[in-house]
Amino acid sequence: MxxxxxxxxxxxxxxxxxxxxxxxxxxxxxxxxxxxxxxxxxxxxxxxxxxxxxxxxxxxxxxxxxxxxxxxxxxxxxxxNIVRKRVGLVFQFPEYQLFEETVEKDIMFGPLNFGVSKEDAALKAREALKWVGLEQDFLSRSPLNLSGGQMRRVAIAGILAMEPDVLVLDEPTAGLDPQGQKEMMEMFYNLYVNQHKTIxxxxxxxxxxxxxxxxxxxxxxxxxxxxxxxxxxxxxxxxxxxxxxxLPDITKLIIDIENKLGIKLDHKINTVENLAQALVQALGGANHAR
Amino acid sequence: MLDNIKLGQYLHGDSWYYRLDPRGKLVMSTFFIVIIFMANNWITYLAATLFTLLIVLTSGVPLKYFYRSIKPIVVLIFFTFFLNLFFYRTGTPLPPLNIIINKIIVIIYGVFVALLITFRFTKVIDRYIIPKIFKITTLVFILINILLSYGLNYTEFSWSFHWIIYKNALINGGYIILRLILIISMSSLLTFTTKPTDLTLAIEHVLSPLKIFKFPVSELALMISISLRFIPTLLEETQKVLKAQTSRGADFTEGNIKDKVIQIISLLVPMFIISFKRAEELANAMEARGYIPGRKRTSLRELRWRFTDNIYVLSFILLTAFFIYFRS
Missing domain, CATH: 3.40.50.300 (P-loop containing nucleotide triphosphate hydrolases)
Known part of the structure; x- marks a missing residue:
């Protein structure tokens, strides 16, 4: 599989x-x-x-x-066509695929295309909206009058409502502010951990x-x-x-430190805490030797 | 899904024809369409054909592109040819049509049966092409025989309609086909060798006398070039939206009419939003760079009339003179 x-x-x-x-x-x-x-x-x-x-x-x-x-x-x-229900593809700038009068109808578009009944689709729309972290009162609003970040969440909800097993995301954070990017990524990680989706x-x-x-x-x-x-x-x-x-910022930092201080560090260090510890070890050891 | 749509026919290349002034090319291509109607006998058509062939062959554009631009209107060409065949009635009559066609079909059958017996073809030809040819030829055979036997034997069914082809109809039909092919070749050559931007510049120049009547020529030219510029961009966007909606289960090829309407709307609404957004952004960008409608503007590319352009125009005048002298 x-x-x-x-x-x-x-x-x-x-x-x-x-x-x-x-x-x-x-x-x-x-x-x-x-x-x-x-x-x-x-x-x-x-x-x-x-x-x-x-x-x-x-x-x-x-x-x-x-x-x-x-x-x-x-x-x-x-x-x-049935494959597309199980592998949800979120394109770059998915907010451009919104077209319905209300957020609810737009999210329901996917499920309805795959033969889900209207009632079930409406339920799935509510559920999906929860996953992307939007309030339920968004359902009756027009998707075209939302902010950029909200529009993108609605568009992603439209894919999630199809309940795909695999979620493929093309640059989902492009064009969002740093906070929005972070929230978006946390949302996907949450789907990976709690909904057992493949991302x-x-x-x-x-x-x-x-x-x-x-x-x-x-x-x-x-x-x-x-x-x-x-x-x-x-x-x-x-x-x-x-x-x-x-490279990720932390690896860049490690390389910078290595070049400045002339020491060798493990490039696989992935948190600031671990880096601090490694630095204490490396420098502390050097100090002792002196 | 939209792969086969090709707009902006310009082909990169370089030859004397590419270097001609687009104004001359534009005016002369139009002029050619007018004068080709003056040709009415074999010598004038021969001259027109040789003239076009000379230009086409030296233009550096591969012949297959001309074939591609003629292909879409082959149906139209044959339609006019057949209409002409049946309604043009001067000259000597040829033997009844059904006899000719029956002979041709018998020959085709014979050839195919002979080929079938002697050779083994590839799977594709065996399975699809040969049965298709047999089907089509049989159908034509039956149809022609039914239609034509009525026309020939039962005069009460055919009013004054005689399914007899006249020699002049055949010749005239041939001329029509030739004329259409020549016109299409010349106008395709113009679009193949002239960048859309140069073409709009040429249109602007050619229409500039209309400025006397306060006709906004340069605005019109700008509108044309902006539209041309955005066709590929919008096509690309359409492709994207199409894919996005397909990913959401929209099926643009199947389903009943009601489903189809919803699915087309799911394509149209985003496209409208995107186009308006782009238009607004472009308008802002133009304003930011000081665009004011109606103001006199310079052009990045200045058109230059060279000596070869004179010769090009002269050759058309000579062709016209030839037509006037030799037409019957």
């Missing part, structure tokens, strides 16, 4: 002069109940990759297995990656160049440099 990619290739603008391989030989297995980050530069194929996860895009060649549905590249695959997160913010994701996938020019433990990657300075990746 979960999502598997086998030798997946995807070509954009196939058969024209602008033909371009967006994904090359992707092999990937994602099990349920994980928190995974996908990073990479603009144009590295992140968006293309995640759009395969709910069959919005279908591979040019190769096989994608989404839960119990198999999507074979280059063929016409039937009844793929697949595309982001540029390494601090969030470092804080929440256990596993990290790095894409570069349509290929997966790293797939493994998050802190193993951040400790691997060669790789970070090679693919021009950003």
């Amino acid at each position: 979960g999502i598997q990619f086998e030798k997946v290739n995807y070509l954009y603008a196939r058969g024209t002069s602008q033909e371009k391989a967006a994904l090359i030989d992707i092999d990937l297995a994602i099990d349920l109940h994980g928190f995974i980050a996908i990073i990479g530069h603009t144009g590295s194929g992140k968006s293309t990759l995640i759009q395969h996860m709910n069959a919005i895009l279908q591979p040019t060649s190769g096989v994608v297995r989404i839960l119990d549905k198999t999507i074979v590249g280059g063929k016409k695959n039937r009844d793929i 697949i997160l595309v982001t540029h913010d390494m601090n969030f990656v470092a804080q929440y994701a256990k596993r990290i996938i790095v894409l570069n020019d349509g290929r997966i160049v790293y797939d493994g433990d998050t802190w193993d990657l951040f400790a691997n300075y060669e790789l970070i440099k090679k693919y021009h990746l950003d």
Whole structure:
């Protein structure tokens, strides 16, 4: 179960002069109940990759297995709509997908499309609104008169109301203020812990990656160049440099300290407290020697 | 889902035709459409064809792009051809149509049966293409025979309608096809080799005499170029919204009409909001940079009329003279 990619290739603008391989030989297995980050530069194929996860895009060649549905590249695959109920994809700036008169109706759009009755859909809308941390009195308001952050929460609620097992998020924090970003990430972590959702997160913010994701996938020019433990990657300075990746603030700080003081620290230190302790140890030891 | 929509036909390239002044190209392409109607015999059509071929072949645009721009109107071309075939009645009559068509179909059948017996084809051809050809030819065979036998034998069914084709109808139909292909080739060449921005600049120049009548020519040109500029952007946005709503289970291909309406609305409302937002942002940006409608403005790109442009225009005048002299 979960999502598997086998030798997946995807070509954009196939058969024209602008033909371009967006994904090359992707092999990937994602099990349920994980928190995974996908990073990479603009144009590295992140968006293309995640759009395969709910069959919005279908591979040019190769096989994608989404839960119990198999999507074979280059063929016409039937009844793929049902996959989209179980893998919820939140696009970048999802607030642009709002269109109904009220928040309630908009959240109900997804469930209704998947054949849920009106009453059940309304219940799910209430539930979903709770998960994204909005008051119930939002239900009757127009989604177009909310603040940017609230609109995004409503849009995400619209996906959550479909009760997907997997939640794929494309830059969910883009364009929000720092506080809003933090709240948004906490919300996803909460869904991961309490609702047992699988979270697949595309982001540029390494601090969030470092804080929440256990596993990290790095894409570069349509290929997966790293797939493994998050802190193993951040400790691997060669790789970070090679693919021009950003580091979380704490790792940057560790490197700065190392360069200033000429000492060696563990790059996998992930909290300020641990860093302080490590520093006391490293410096204290040096002091004793003196 | 919207992959096959292609707007802004400009193809990158460089040749003498690319370097021509867009004003000359625009006016001459229009002029060509007018003068082609002067051609009415084989020598004038031959001249027009050679003239167009010369330009097309030296323009540096691959021929397949012309084929692509002609393809969508093939149906229209054949429609006019057949209408012409049946309603144009001068010259010597040809043998009845059903006999000709029956002969052709028998030949097609024969060839295919012979091919089938001698060769084994790929799966696709065996399974889809061959049955399709047999189906279509059989259908045409039956239809033509029913229709034409009525027309030929039972005069009470056919008023004064004789399904007889005249030689001139065939020739004239051929001319019509040729004329349409030439017109499309010349106008496609204009859009293939001229950037939309240059084209609007040319429109602005060509329409500039209208300024005397207080017609807002430069505003119109600006509106055209802004619209052209935003078509790809809005298409991209549409694609995004389409994908987002598909992710929420909207199915734009199936379902009954009521569902479809809701799903189209789920696409239209966001697109309206996005377009208005973009328009407002653009208006603010223009204002911030001091745009005032009606003020005299300079252009980043100045059009320059070169010697080759003179020759280009002259060649059209010569072609016109040729038409006037040789047309019957």
